[in-house]
Amino acid sequence: MDHDKMRSALSALRDGELDGPAKKTVARHVEACPDCRAELRSWERASRAFLRRPSRPTSAETERCVRSVMARLAAPAASASWWDVLVSSSWLTPALGLASVALVLSFLPYGGLAALEPVFVAQGYELSLAPARRVPAAGVAEAVGLSDDVR
Amino acid sequence: MDTERSDAELIELILAGGQEAYAELMRRHHPRVFGLCLSMLGDRAQAEDAAQDVFLKAYRRLSDFRGDAALSTWLYRVAANRCLDLLRRTARRREESWEAFVEREGDGLRRLLAEPAAEAPLVSEDAELVGRVLAQLPDDYRLILTLREIEGLDYRELTRALDCSMDSVKAKLRRARGKFREILGHIEPDENVSPARTKNGPR
Numbered sequence: 354m355d356h357d358k359m360r361s362a363l364s365a366l367r368d369g370e371l372d373g374p375a376k377k378t379v380a381r382h383v384e385a386c387p388d389c390r391a392e393l394r395s396w397e398r399a400s401r402a403f404l405r406r407p408s409r410p411t412s413a414e415t416e417r418c419v420r421s422v423m424a425r426l427a428a429p430a431a432s433a434s435w436w437d438v439l440v441s442s443s444w445l446t447p448a449l450g451l452a453s454v455a456l457v458l459s460f461l462p463y464g465g466l467a468a469l470e471p472v473f474v475a476q477g478y479e480l481s482l483a484p485a486r487r488v489p490a491a492g493v494a495e496a497v498g499l500s501d502d503v504r
Numbered sequence: 505m506d507t508e509r510s511d512a513e514l515i516e517l518i519l520a521g522g523q524e525a526y527a528e529l530m531r532r533h534h535p536r537v538f539g540l541c542l543s544m545l546g547d548r549a550q551a552e553d554a555a556q557d558v559f560l561k562a563y564r565r566l567s568d569f570r571g572d573a574a575l576s577t578w579l580y581r582v583a584a585n586r587c588l589d590l591l592r593r594t595a596r597r598r599e600e601s602w603e604a605f606v607e608r609e610g611d612g613l614r615r616l617l618a619e620p621a622a623e624a625p626l627v628s629e630d631a632e633l634v635g636r637v638l639a640q641l642p643d644d645y646r647l648i649l650t651l652r653e654i655e656g657l658d659y660r661e662l663t664r665a666l667d668c669s670m671d672s673v674k675a676k677l678r679r680a681r682g683k684f685r686e687i688l689g690h691i692e693p694d695e696n697v698s699p700a701r702t703k704n705g706p707r
């Protein structure tokens with residue numbers, strides 16, 4: 354077995370993931386090879402010093418987490434619901450649309466009205482739909498601090 | 505004396521509407537989730553926030569949990585994704601170079617390396633040293649080493665927590681360990697180069 358293969362085998366040996374003949378082969382090599390022995394020893398030392406350090410929470414930290422999560426679960430609707438109502442209500446989208454059209458209209462000189470009609474109708478639709486659906490949804494996800502790729 | 509309810513029993517309760525059973529589940533698993541977040545993020549306050557996010561997320565996704573792996577493995581996965589996501593979002597501060605750090609803190613680092621056992625909690629200066637060492641590792645290497653060496657996951661559990669193949673687990677571990685050795689090479693330059701065992705003297 355060459356040394357590159359041996360290095361990955363050492364990793365597996367150390368993790369207790371070798372068995373049978375493979376384990377025997379690697380163990381025999383380590384016995385005969387000072388480099389591999391030094392590698393194992395040095396890894397053990399490094400792991401003990403820097404990796405296997407107790408990094409547990411205090412019981413106060415755990416309780417704080419439990420309390421905070423349970424409180425947020427108990428009142429989930431409080432932060433999300435009015436957005437839900439807003440987004441799902443059937444009257445709101447036309448209402449917002451109307452409002453934005455009115456807004457656009459109020460800025461237009463009378464003369465330009467006829468020429469701009471197709472444009473602002475299209476924009477009115479955009480204005481009413483996009484902010485009402487997208488922004489609140491993203492806002493809630495952001496507020497909770499979560500992303501969708503966590504599964 | 506009542507027997508402790510299993511994770512599966514608690515999950516069943518929660519999914520049936522018994523939200524309060526989630527507190528018991530959290531108390532059981534918070535130490536592991538927090539531990540992973542702490543070694544990934546290197547900051548207790550950030551780890552605390554991240555662990556909360558993990559448990560909120562996990563609660564909402566609880567019905568997705570299949571039960572073919574341990575709940576702890578599934579939680580590690582949620583936590584790993586959360587931490588990697590947080591690390592991607594925050595621009596890392598530029599700190600002094602590793603070489604300069606070793607120059608300044610070499611004695612402390614060597615003392616940590618020489619300690620016979622690491623069972624007592626670290627004093628905060630030492631925790632900071634350890635944090636600096638771990639921060640030298642790329643995020644995904646720190647993740648797999650933490651899960652393997654601290655949390656004690658075996659390879660099969662690692663494939664689930666990291667959502668990757670067995671071959672990829674082996675390759676990542678080997679690379680991560682190689683990188684870790686390379687980093688520590690600055691601290692213990694001569695120890696393992698066979699002939700140069702002068703400092704330690706005869707045994």
Ligand SMILES: [Zn+2]
Pocket residue numbers: 356359382383386387388389390
């Ligand atoms: Zn060898």
